Amino acid sequence: MRIGDAKQSYEADEAIWKSSTQKVWFAVLLLVLAVFPFMADAYLLYLGCMVGIAVISTTGLNILTGFTGLISLGQAGFMGVGGYTVAWLSANSALPFPVTLLLAGLLAAAVGILVGLPSLRVKGLYLAIATLAASVFLHFIFAEWESVTGGMGGLSLEPAHLFGLSFQSDFEMYFIIVPLAVLMVFGATNIFRTRTGRAFIAIRDRDISAEILGINLLRYKLMSFALSSFYAGVAGGLFAYFYRVVTPESFPLSMSIFYLAAVIVGGMGNLLGGILGAAFMTLIPEALKLLTAALTPFYPNAPIFMSPMLEIIFGVLIVGFLIFEPHGLAEIWHRIRRFFSLWPFKN
Amino acid sequence: MSSILEISNLSLSFGGVKALQGVSFRVPENTVTTVIGPNGAGKTSLFNCISGFYKPQQGTISYQGKALTGVKPPVRAAMGLARTFQNIALFRGMTVLDNIKLGAHVHMKSGLLGSLAYFGAARREEMAVREEVERHIIDFLEIDHIRRQPVANLSYGLQKRVELARALAMRPKVLLLDEPVAGMNREEKEDMARFILDIREEWGVTVLMVEHDMGMVMDISDHIAVLNFGQVIAEGLPADVQNNQQVIEAYLGTSDMDSLRKKLNPEREVA
Ligand SMILES: Nc1ncnc2c1ncn2[C@@H]1O[C@H](COP(=O)(O)OP(=O)(O)OP(=O)(O)O)[C@@H](O)[C@H]1O
């Protein structure tokens, strides 16, 4: 049965994990993620949750900016839509968290489609400005639409719940955030195994010939916006459940820059890169805090001159990676792996 | 023979530049029809009008008896008009396989949710496309060895071949090839000529081609149209066109008949 064989080999060839070694490593990773909360202290748990949320949002932005080539500074706004949706539903309904998070994602996706409409006409810097404007506008709504958003004071939330279980502590939230992050990264991986993902990349690489190949530009650009802001909306919803309060300042404009930086530092158009970037960018401020705390006994002024360091470091990282390592951390990771796959025979 | 594509009275200008002026000719079904003409004659512009990428100010293009006016490029692609580009337009960040699969885009259905889940119909559709591409296209064009490579790493000749593969994945009825052998060595040219003839004979596809290599043009064309300064100055069988006085003048613009005849009637290269 040659034909059957051929078919099976294509299926194996199209699989995410092409070898059993890869499968084993992935199983190990899942195991580590599952055991982590039982070993980690409160601080590490908090960081784990933060990284999980950042991974979801960065993956979303990577789909839009890294894979479809549409630069967006609207990510914080879309996360805000998700966060406020969850907060409002928590106060006004008894819906369990899977439903509220889904609605948060869908509402953010709807807003994303609206914001994405100009993308057929404007590109690059102009699109960045257009999405920035949308983000400013959303921020304005969060602050001013008091009857719904609670104005500057914001809204506080009941804990996430499902089947009578309530998720309050970081430990409990971890078991919502991390599985969801794994699932959503998995979904994004699937996207790029199919026509939808190929269409996104085609639009990024050359949009005119994409059109002549039969790809409807507006449709796929909007689809990318919708998907990306769906991820942002879910991340924002998780953020709201995690802190149990949302205010306009929960989703500042600098957050959009943070996510764009995570995509650039991690590696545009590379899902693994997005994950690395999200973790890296989340952990840098923490490292800086530790450093400040360590310095303060010797230099009492340390907090004063260290506080603006974060913005400077983010800026230097973005520019540095753009110039010296445009493929980001993902490329560095591949180099390390190549090195160890040959080591100790060659170096 | 019925025509699958009919261009009538097509005019296109860019500001003062008249790229096409009242161009009319027919592409008979299941032939290799070639448009020749000096640089800047308007050949690529004509292709861009057929793809729907340029909008002519005047005239119509009808395909299978229906006017294409107002039909958007993606819809034309879905109707069976596929093309390759003079300056290779592959997606450099993708592998050869993904580039070719992109050609099948219009024949696939799965939407966002199917793609996210990679399950059921979406998965079956992807597998079917993979199989079709492998069996009918990758084998046929002899590019098995490069399927996993990013196209940016390939030689010019191979890139042209991958672009042809992608156009074939669109399951075309009419295949537009803009200078398919430009920049190739002799062996690559011969391969390409063989592929084009096979595509017409075995796949039943009509080929409309622009090409400067007269040897290849005279060898494989069934029908030729000559464009000069945006106007058709001759149309017919290769033999008729070769000996047409106007064509000879357009080509070199001199009266040095010997070298002209030589250029238009290239001697067969001995293999
Ligand atoms: N987008 C455009 N804007 C302005 N002028 C254009 C455009 N496209 C083509 N032209 C002009 O139209 C004329 C015909 O160009 P076209 O590319 O169709 O020629 P061609 O026959 O394909 O030439 P070649 O053999 O060099 O490829 C040229 O004068 C060219 O400069």
Ligand SMILES: [Mg+2]
């Ligand atoms: Mg041309």
